[in-house]
Amino acid sequence: MNRIRKKYVLPLFLVSLTILFVFSACKKDKDAALGLDTHSIVFSGNQTQRYFSIVNTGDKALNYT
Numbered sequence: 001m002n003r004i005r006k007k008y009v010l011p012l013f014l015v016s017l018t019i020l021f022v023f024s025a026c027k028k029d030k031d032a033a034l035g036l037d038t039h040s041i042v043f044s045g046n047q048t049q050r051y052f053s054i055v056n057t058g059d060k061a062l063n064y065t
Helices: 002-025
Strands: 034-042 048-056
Antiparallel strands (some): 034 048
C-alpha cells in the first residue's frame, strides 16, 4: 500500500501545481497605465532624431481604437 502511495504522490503534486498556475494566470485585465518618455537618437554629423515610446507598465491592459 505504501509503495502505491509513493508512486502517485509526485504526479498528483505536479498536476495540482499545473492547475494552480493555469488558474492564477487567468485574471481580469486592468486599465493601462502608460509612461511617456522622450528619447533621442544621435546620428553622425550632430543630427538628432527625437521620438517617444509608449510603455505598458503591466498593471493594466491597453485598448486600441
